[in-house]
Amino acid sequence: MSEDGRRRLLIIERAYRGALETQFADVLYLARELNRQQGGTDILLRGLAVTYAAAGARPAPTVVAGGRTVDTLPDPRRSVRTLIEEGAVIWAEEDDIALFGTGPDWLLPGVRRGGPSNPLPAWSTYRGVYFL
Amino acid sequence: MDRRLPRADVLLAIMGPPHISDMVTSAVRLAQALLERGATVHIWTCGHATGLTSAALGDSKPRNVVNWSYDYPSGAALAAELLDAFPDRLSWYSCRFCTEERGSAPHIARIKQRPPFKFTEHLDAVDSALFLGVC
Amino acid sequence: MDEYLLIESQGPWGGPGADRFVADATRLRRAGHRVALFLVENGTSAAFTGADEALRELLEAGGQVWVDAFSTTHRAFAPDRLLPGARLVDMDEVAGKLLEPGVRGVWH
Secondary structure, three states: OOOOOOOOEEEEEEOOOOOHHHHHOOHHHHHHHHHHHOOOOOOOOHHHHHHHHEEOOOOOOEEOOOOOOEEEHHHHHHHHHHHHHHOOEEEHHHHHHHHOOOEEEOEOOOOOEEEEEEOOHHHHHOOEEEEE | OOOOOOOOOOOEEOOOOOOOOOHHHHHHHHHHHHHOOOOOOOEEEEEEHHHHHHHHHHOEOOOOOOOOHHHHEOOOHHHHHHHHHHHHHHHHHEEEEHOOOOOOOOOOOEEEEEEEHHHHHHHEEEEEEEEEEOO | OEEEEEEOOOOOHHOOOHHHHEEEHHHHOOOEEEEEEEEEEHHHHHOOOOOOHHHHHHHOOOOOEEEEEEHHHHHHOOOHHHOOOOOOHHHHHHHHHHHHHOEEEEOO
């Protein structure tokens, strides 16, 4: 949290970047570190990134390269669960949930819906807004 | 000495930058699938993709601060894994200009640098070529 | 008549180019060529929103729509939302198609 008590809002809309290159060090790893440094942050998932908050998804798949199986691809659903446990507030935009969701249980527990029928995070209440 | 390129079934030209999409993941998966079918494959990297095989990467990614002792392979290590597994059917080329421009040199062993003005020779040497991304 | 394996990796969130590429596929199909469109990476998203008219047009024209199962799993897309007529495939099948003589591959 900042000196004036206001949190920062991180918006993630460009999802699935460099699974094999990033492995653990994906955008949610950065978000987790910022959440730690700032004593709590808000994160809004938009577009394809709302699938980061899907409940009940299977574990991340593996990739075989030569004789090696790489089982360390990003697991965004697990990362979102960890962020919630560590005090981050996660939002997902309803318009995008509608594109991919399969029902009321599709979203991970603890993730807030934002959009036409629920308020979105109010930008002016944050110290800063950043697209990751 | 015969300087002609070996023929191959498929060229995967990784032109776009890693880390902004899952392009490299797809390239590795497709290369693996082709090679497991017995095909011959050329990989060419341009732009920042030349950095995938930079020797400076070492074998492992930097440590994960929340999983300190776990080993995560670098891009260079995965390229070496592919080359080790398919030494006679995979050739990996890297654009010399981009390698110098993007600071990717030196490469790990078995990466062959080629000048961009020879690139059409690489297209002529294969039955099928895919351009993944743009420089 | 040619046979094409067209590979769409970007999808609706990558910009308008994805729809243009699917339109290319439909144009080739209507010109009499055999066309399989393989959706991979974020390109798979178009097959799960239930709103992609360009893919429907390609299917109606007789083209095939293949969807990468790996990318689907990684993005947590629900298989039961898959566009009717599209088919989940693995990379081995894609490799096999690319290796068939005369198949022209194009990646977008």
